[in-house]
Amino acid sequence: MIHMPESVSAAIEAFAALPGIGSRSAERLTFRLLTDQNNLAVRLSSALTEMKNNVKECDQCCFLTDENTCEICMDTRRDTTKLCIVESPLDVLALERTHEFRGRYHVLHGVISPLRKVRPEDIRLTELYAHIEQLPDLNEVILGLGGSTESEATALYIMEQLRGRFSGHVTRLARGIPSGSELDFLDAGTLGRAMTERREW
């Protein structure tokens, strides 16, 4: 095997370590950056450095920010009676795209997982309880976690922990048939849940 210049191999390796990028794709991306006319490599490189140096977690909701407090928590027009707990900053973006929620978020940065050695103290639960205390009008906590077993167990754990800390409604996202899906392609778990949680028309 011929040796590439060390920086090229390092770039290929770093790309290949990212989720969903195999070694061939990593090669392609690296060579594209090498020959790119728009200085994309420099832009990407400096964005990543700056990001690593400046971006931190919001002191209230643990979403990402380069200030102390994020844009959502600073926004006085948001509904502070509702708090949606999510696993990752990506979930905030996904929910914001729906335009269906105008309350606050709280980002856990993970779920409890005995298998992967993620304990309750490894996710942002202390920060969650503090965040809830800072919201005197809060009357609904929405468990916006995913559908995996670990996510559901984390949701259950949080529900337990909220007793005594929060007396309002605790809700979770609806489970059921995804928009546009055909019944016979759905797994039995999803379809079964859609049946047991069916609603009046």
Next chain:
Amino acid sequence: MIHMPESVSAAIEAFAALPGIGSRSAERLTFRLLTDQNNLAVRLSSALTEMKNNVKECDQCCFLTDENTCEICMDTRRDTTKLCIVESPLDVLALERTHEFRGRYHVLHGVISPLRKVRPEDIRLTELYAHIEQLPDLNEVILGLGGSTESEATALYIMEQLRGRFSGHVTRLARGIPSGSELDFLDAGTLGRAMTERREW
């Protein structure tokens, strides 16, 4: 839409500008880098900067190197009677993986394309003619270009240009059925060519 910290948006944008990475994947990659424990963002960032600063084209074959001459051209064990012309540095890696070729390469960094305004002088043809002159033992030039119309036109153009400059054999890669493929899944062009260029068993 909420605003992400500027460096995060810049990283997402830069990722999304890469081939095969959509905006959602770009978000995922960026957040993965943000929360990664192994300093992947820093490694990627510094590899890219170093790569852009140090990597250049080999003064003989135009492959990538951080010296003046690349490892392949420096390797005295390579067969200097054979030269394989390819479009991109990736093709060199792909051919090296086959272990079927031990000669020299010449990387064009593109193909002639009137549509995309790539003229003969925009690819490394002057360097090709110089490279050929530096190889006194050369007796075979292999046109290792792809199967697109532009690649084939470029191969034809080079063949014309080699007249008077090179008197040995000019060959091209075999065209035909890819290994492991089933006939009824192949396009008519590939299958037709496999038929007309059939060989004695």
